[in-house]
Amino acid sequence: MRRLLKKTGNWLFPAVVMLFTFLFLKYMFLLGYVPTESMEPTLKRGSYIIGCRIYSDLEAGNIIIFRHDGKLLVKRIAAVEGETIERNGAILTVPEDCYYVLGDNAEHSYDSRFWLEPFVEGKHVVAKLFCY
Numbered sequence: 001m002r003r004l005l006k007k008t009g010n011w012l013f014p015a016v017v018m019l020f021t022f023l024f025l026k027y028m029f030l031l032g033y034v035p036t037e038s039m040e041p042t043l044k045r046g047s048y049i050i051g052c053r054i055y056s057d058l059e060a061g062n063i064i065i066f067r068h069d070g071k072l073l074v075k076r077i078a079a080v081e082g083e084t085i086e087r088n089g090a091i092l093t094v095p096e097d098c099y100y101v102l103g104d105n106a107e108h109s110y111d112s113r114f115w116l117e118p119f120v121e122g123k124h125v126v127a128k129l130f131c132y
Helices: 002-027
Strands: 029-033 048-052 063-068 071-080 084-087 090-093 098-102 119-121 125-129
Touching: 002 029, 029 125, 048 063, 063 098, 063 119, 071 084
Parallel strands: none
Antiparallel strands: 029 048, 048 125, 063 071, 063 125, 071 098, 084 090, 098 119
C-alpha cells in the first residue's frame, strides 16, 4: 500500500491541482483578453480581464461579458429591464431579462446602438467583470 501511495504521489497532487483549476475556470471565473479599444479608457486594448461567472443582480453601470453573434464581447450595461432608451429617434423599453449595452469608447464600439436586435438577453451573459 505504501508503495502504491509513493508511486501515485508523484502525479496525484498535480492532477488534483489541475482538476480544481479547470473547475474554477469552467464554473467560477472567466479569463479574457480585450482585443479592441471599444471599452477605453476603462479597459485598455490588449488588457487581460477576469470575469466572475457567479453574480447577483446586474445593474446599469456594470461591465459584463456576453455572447453576441458567436463572439464574446465586453460592454457596460446602459439600461436594464423596464428602463427606456432613445435609439435612432425612437423610444424603446428594455424587455424583461434583457440589457442595453454600450462600449465606453462610443466612436470605436460595436454595441446595442448598431445591432438589429439591440438587447442582450440575460441567458447570453457569461460573466460580470470582476475588477477593472
